[in-house]
Amino acid sequence: MPQRVGPLARTLALPYYEDALPAHDSFHANRVRDLSLRLANECERAVDRDVLSAAAWLHDIGRPLERSGEIDDHGKWATVEAEELLEAKEVPADQLEAIKHCIRAHSIRASSPDPETLEAELLFDADKLDTTGAVGIARLACIVGERSGRAGEKYAVIDDLSAPRRVTSDHPDVSLLQEWARERLDELHTGPARRLGKSRWEFMEDFFARFNDEIGLEGER
Numbered sequence: 001m002p003q004r005v006g007p008l009a010r011t012l013a014l015p016y017y018e019d020a021l022p023a024h025d026s027f028h029a030n031r032v033r034d035l036s037l038r039l040a041n042e043c044e045r046a047v048d049r050d051v052l053s054a055a056a057w058l059h060d061i062g063r064p065l066e067r068s069g070e071i072d073d074h075g076k077w078a079t080v081e082a083e084e085l086l087e088a089k090e091v092p093a094d095q096l097e098a099i100k101h102c103i104r105a106h107s108i109r110a111s112s113p114d115p116e117t118l119e120a121e122l123l124f125d126a127d128k129l130d131t132t133g134a135v136g137i138a139r140l141a142c143i144v145g146e147r148s149g150r151a152g153e154k155y156a157v158i159d160d161l162s163a164p165r166r167v168t169s170d171h172p173d174v175s176l177l178q179e180w181a182r183e184r185l186d187e188l189h190t191g192p193a194r195r196l197g198k199s200r201w202e203f204m205e206d207f208f209a210r211f212n213d214e215i216g217l218e219g220e221r
Contacts, residue, residue, distance in 0.1 A: 006053030055102030133200030
């Protein structure tokens with residue numbers, strides 16, 4: 001019996017994440033896989049869960065190379081790389097094309113195509129939801145750390161020590177994390193994802209209200 005493509009993709013993908021930073025590592029890929037399948041359970045239409053699982057494992061395999069400047073577009077690169085990996089394992093053409101589309105369409109970038117299948121929509125939504133809620137706050141903080149100090153990259157000032165405790169830096173304050181999350185929630189495609197996103201957004205609003213209160217910025221912005 002041929003090996004299912006979901007578990008196969010996991011095996012193929014894991015080595016690519018060995019040099020990944022926390023925001024786009026194998027734990028992120030695993031969370032996206034689990035969440036995309038959770039969303040699939042709430043869909044009325046049939047979902048190819050094997051295609052969805054495989055695409056989730058493979059969608060960010062190009063992130064370490066993008067971070068090091070070796071490639072420009074991790075989604076485009078991962079689509080080509082996944083095709084080579086899966087063709088070598090004789091994955092059926094229809095599954096391969098479905099997985100490639102999911103990977104290519106997972107990014108929020110303007111250069112990425114829109115998801116045209118339910119599986120691609122679910123992968124996109126699960127990936128964006130990983131920047132929301134409690135997990136999202138931790139992950140966004142990791143992204144800030146990755147970008148800090150790199151020319152041309154936006155990053156957030158977590159706190160400012162100058163009196164009268166207003167952010168005076170030329171860089172955005174921590175509310176940038178809220179903006180990133182809100183931007184992604186506004187792009188969600190499926191009903192199950194939007195319902196979950198609403199709950200996660202409410203948590204984030206409470207968190208950042210408490211954050212501002214703890215650092216003494218309540219009412220100053």
